[in-house]
Amino acid sequence: MRCRIISTFSLYLVFICLIFYSPTYYSQEKNYDDISTYCSDPLKLYTNKDGLPQSNVISTAIDSVGKIWIGTQDGAAYYNSRSWEIKNMPAQSKSNYIQAIKVASDSSIWFGILRGGVARLYKNKWDFYGVKDGLPSDYIITISEEVTIEKQSVVWIGTNKGLARRDGDKWEIINTDSEIGLAGNIIYGICQSSDGTMWFATNKGVSNYTNGKWEILALPFELSGRQIYKVFQAVDGSLWLGSNGLIGKFDGKNWQIFYIGDEKNNNVITSIHQSKNGTVWIGSMRGAWKVNRLKNNTYSSPDFIRFKIGTGSKDELLIWSISETSDGSLWFGTFLGLVRYTEGRWKGLTERMGIEQGGTTAIIQTKNGDYYFGTESGLLRFSNGKFETIKNITGSILYLYEDQEGALWVSVFFEGVYRFKNNVWKKYQKNDGLADNRIWFIYQSLDKSIWFGSDAGVSKLVNDKFTMYTTADGLNDNTVLCMYESIDSTLWFGTTNGVSILKKGRWENFSIENNLAGKAINDIYGYNYGEKKEKTIWFATLGNGIYEYELKTKSLNNYNSTRQPYISNNSVYRIEEDKYGKLYFLTNNKITRFTFINNDEILSEKFGIEDGLPNDEGISSASFVDLKGRLWFGTTEGATYFDPYLEVIDTVSKPLIIERIYVENYYSEINISENINFNYTQNTISFEFALLSYFRETENLFSFQLVGFDDKQSNWTSDYKKEYSKLPAGNYTFYVWGKDYGDKISGPIKLGFSILPPWWQTAWFRILMFIFFASIIYLIIRFYISQKVKKRVAELEKKNIIEKERSRISRDMHDSIGSNLTRVAILSDRIENDINNGTMDKNKIGEIKKRIKSIGQISRENIDSMNEIIWSLSPKYDTVNSLIFYMNHYLNEMFENSSTKYIFDFPEIIKDITLTPEIRRNIFLIFKEAINNLAKHSQATSVLVTLKVNEFNLEFEIEDNGIGFFESNPYSNENMPGFGLDNMKIRANSVNADLSIKSSSGKGTIVRFSIILNS
Template structure:
């Protein structure tokens, strides 16, 4: 009994182990993105995709947008009032072009992907927003204390749900969509079904193994097919509730169901093949619900294409069915096997030293694979099972070749191990021993198309040729008198269409050619062939030929060389021509003249007709992209290529691989920068710009999340460019100083190396306005302006003249006013002073007796009076300015009359009855008056006359004659005294008049003549 139990236990454990040993599922490979590729932070919280196709990633330190190649990151501004933290917890597109985000610890905010700005909504500030998918779109719930809210698609609160009646107050209520009439609601630690119509709660019964469980339950997944709800508990693992049986199971170890899912289950993702993926803290648990087996996808630090990190946070399936996994240390994209590649890596006990070396097909249609200095394996094409040959010599294999029904292995010294695929029997062949007594290893073996077998071995083994169907051997060795080979052994060969053989080895860059007609060897030195002169090349890794007679050589770090024997010329292809690397490990033609190359940086297909390389790597879905051996085979019947990398054997139809790139991806203009400023709304594609807004920079991108293949662009501005401008992988185009006009900017993209361009759906149309300096209305305006200007100038000129005249008049007025002012200032003070002198003198005179003093005082008094008189005259001339002739004449006459009256001299006058209405200038007035006054004064003083006559006549000029009956004067007297006549002349000169005089003993006559205006 104990034995049975132990056997059963053993078997059980074996089984379990067996399942577990399947756990290391190396079939999943990932492309990982971290801050190195441009992510703002490696801690991924949430992923979504917008309607345009961009992938949005919420991280601990920023929001990121991925288009398949570049990350564009968005952060809260420094003093941003909307966003106060960069810790994004959730991202989801709630309406076209707008994202709803959850920021820790702030709450809900939104982001406009077009203007690239954050903004708040009515529910901003609230946290715990949940989004679930329903049959008709997304449903949004907001958790709140004692209630939950249902939001409409504008993120406004539409309805609220009250907490279940039994539940205590003070806890958040979380709601999830279940069906059109019911919701799944969590209150504290209990789940309920809530009927949205009746608003009733029905509790979901849970049977907990032990108390305290379920307090940290979270709803994770609804399986609609199996009608099961999955709940995860941080400490206790997974619970499943069946809607049919209404029973809750705890899927835990020891449950017997074989599941062991524990740790924090962040998300449950249903996948094809009945798989459920659990995102946990230790990787991704993969549960096949049909076979009930578990495996785990984990991170492996030595493999760069494994899961980025074991602590996984979220998963997202994009529109092209790509799977994205967020972890604490980066974003992992599951490399989808869209290339329809079958691969095997399990079953070969490979490690670093024993990578796959060669592959051949046997007549039994099975595939035979050898490992480097290790075993030969058979891959059964029907069962897909890999089994190793069971034979003692099945070790240290160098190579395999097929001969009829046999598969022959070389590498075990100078023996050959033959396996008959029909009989499954092994035979050791030693017929080479006599020809290779001392060698270590046979390095090459193959069957010529004519049936001959050729062998090469090291240690100077040269070649041994076994003639077909005969036991006859021929040897070719260095130093046999005929031949001298550069290398003592050769590993690689090709037979061309003439039956000639071409050999190469990693030690040498020389190509050895055996002429089948002459049975002679010659060495080709490429540094002497046309096209690769003086080139130093490394060793040869593989050789093949094409139907045109060219020999193709793969170099170990030198690239690919095509040799044309006909004219001894060669062409070398390198990375600049499109090769992914110059370390080429194998060459293999397929049926359609396409040369497949295995390099250390991926698989490359040289499409000779189009002279371009199409390259494949892990990101394209290749299981492994490091090829360092010449493990290659083409099954022409089934059109299958077989390649072996260091760890993986893969087979595929070449058409599948090449056609996989015929995918469509959207092309968008991402940013438009006008004059250095980013256009905030890039969705509008008809823009009217001003004339000076003519420097445009376009950033564009194609969104391709699937392939990782390089995308190249070309663009064209209709209206400015004549043809498309090739931009390679560069994603921007700029135009400066665009002339006014209408333009359309177009962009197109394609996979690098492809023919087929995908054009942008909505090209950008815009118009640059003609600057106002060139438009028609400006022209009219100019004409009008110039006309106006002309009129204005003329008018101004006239006005100016008038102004000048007015100014002159004003000036004259100002002068006269100033005169008055001066006069006023002056005469009052001076007059007052003079009056004081006078009165003081008068009062002094009363008090003194001295006659002489009295006389002096009299002189003072009269002097002062005279001065007052003179000032009085000045006032007269100043105050009245230009005056009428009439006034002047009356004044002159009245002054003369008074003077003569005071002096006691008789006065007679004759003045015209009517005096013409004339204004004479103050100059004339003054000078005339003063002259006459002086004349009168002189008469009183000197003439001793008794009668004075004044005659005034007015005609063209005014004539004033002063005559007296005094004693006269003589000219010398007067001039010597320095007054009188000279003064008259001076005064008359000023006013352009003249003076005449006549004097004798009977009297004097002075005549003044002044022209009138």
């Protein structure tokens, strides 16, 4: 091609340069010789049936955590690899049409609403801006962000009436009236280049803004005067502009022009994106293109990408927007929905061999590069970039094979086989020597013999002559499905009843001793692990998985769907090997690949529809490795191939997030990035998490552990929610791990939280309770000690009382009984002297009688004193009743034989109140002294004794009508007893009692006594 360099100084210089240079053009035209051009990449379409609010996806974006956001004609939504969450705009009644989405550096998400202003979502809170808030128009077309040198965020809004610039909380309107450097007022696209310059694609060209200055970019004549719809900067710093049907690439000096689509038809460029591998993707009104980045920052011509979303869908698909997730998946917002596109995987081919034709039943590429595909309805050939149907052959194709001479062999169901050699077709049937017209396989051995397997045995063609072998010759079954020749020329035959071997002309039943009897063998493959000779022979069975026979050890290993390494299905049709020594197994459900690691470990991988297969169900005999090393397999809805050289190995750990927390089964809008405190009533916690792995996302697995509750990490599970019920108070940390389809583990991520104890379990309450109970214990101990002290004091007091009582008794006995006994002794001595002297006259006898009478009186007084002492000492008399009884007894003795009348008034019923011996004795002695004084000195003719008692007090009153006395000198005569009134008062004071005596001469005497019993 010719090259033309376009200067940017002015259009005048451009025309001068045209004289010397011609432009560099790249169109979509290319060589269609390779069949891959007609193959489609793995796509997955998300529509409203999958949860989108509406299928027309206008805008896309990836947020700060890795979720994919879309904007539709009826609201926004995001995908967490499990489900779609719809987000309607805050003013959806006005408009819910999302024209643009921008994720800002602060993680806020901006939504440009067509005829509805701008909405901002930040931490689940909405802000809304319209014309009243500073926008030039509510017709929003695009949104972008400028990050300043100071790392400040400035938001730019493109509308149909100019720009709005938001710096902080301040809005500024910019249009062609205010800035001559703005090319046009309809702003289609905005981007920031690596040097901080802001670029604007408008309806009248491109402008840039830097350091407060505006400037219009001079464009080459191919773009001059056109509307520029997109502006984008690639990683190499080049600027890419999208217009109608063409792309302009500007490296700062020179322009390159890429034509996109048919120049005669409108093909507006809607989006430009550069993927991680450097490929530039272009979305337009008529589909998607990619421009591969080559060495030296050059780019290939655009390649058209076929978007075969479903049977009958068009290749040309309106692309609105393009985004890319961390796993390298590309997301295209289209008119039909959101399309996920993944490179480096399986590609599908359904042209004229899809479900309508019964799928792809056989595949082969001949030495001249032509591809042949067998279907249920005939034979299809791809040659020189074109597909054609082989009209010579009709019917269901069972098998395709090319022999060493380049002849093509075709097995047709119930029709025998066809040979295509030197452009001539020749047919062989049972009549020609074949064992049967239904041929399951065709194989050429090293001796150039052609073998055919059928339901009636195996046929061998040599020099155009057939030889047939059956069970009669040594086959273990007549239905022969496959064949393999090992390097030592041993022929292996797979039948519906195991494996037979033909070695050096001798048949052997391999199945019996190797446990393959009764198993249908679909394919046999010799694997040498990179060596010249096979080390193992592999058998694909119908329903029993795969068997690996080790030739050296003669051992047989089985691989199936129930144990590791797993295969996707136990019905295995074909075995193929790629250039890296990996084995591929076509099964009834997906394709399984074994990768051998150090010869002792096998990595098993499964591939299905999401990987690019037209259908998960494979077809027997449909596999082949082409001349470029690509592995081809047939499915019920078309063919698929995998290029191991172009495989993109996904090694990226996917973003893992804790998405929601439910407290007591209610969603809690809390910041899950911080430690959280819950009260004791909020102890049922549920965590909802997501692994943002979007390829084969249904295979995402999770493991979790709540440290502080769970003893160990859980097993892997597809459950994305974990609930913990009735957690006790404490500190916890929740950990979660994620694992994607390829067993790549993300995490753990963690979230700490606490269940606060109830107030009665808090530290302050426990401290308070400790103080309380410590105080109680202290008081109990103190009370116990005080009681012990009191008891000891009481014991000591009692002992002291006893000692006092003993002393008193000793005194009393000395004073009363002792003196009386002394008097008795003196009187007795006198009587003895009188008797001994013999002077017993009448007078002496009278004296002796008086003395004997005195002795008797003194003895009775001693008896009374002894009774009184015994009464005071006996514990059984320590009651009020006993005291009253003894007082009454004493009254009776004193006034019984006298003329004095007396009355003792006391309650009939008296509670059983206990008195101490000291109190009882002193009360009685006070009472006795009062009665004695009254009887000896008062000359009273009547006495009234009144006694009152209850559980608290005891009091008595003694009143007589005697002669009385003056209180200053009571009873002052020679006959006054030794105790006197002073002794009564001393005794009263000793027991804390009150004693009063009131008397006057001639008016009698009143003695009042009162004591508190519980004192």
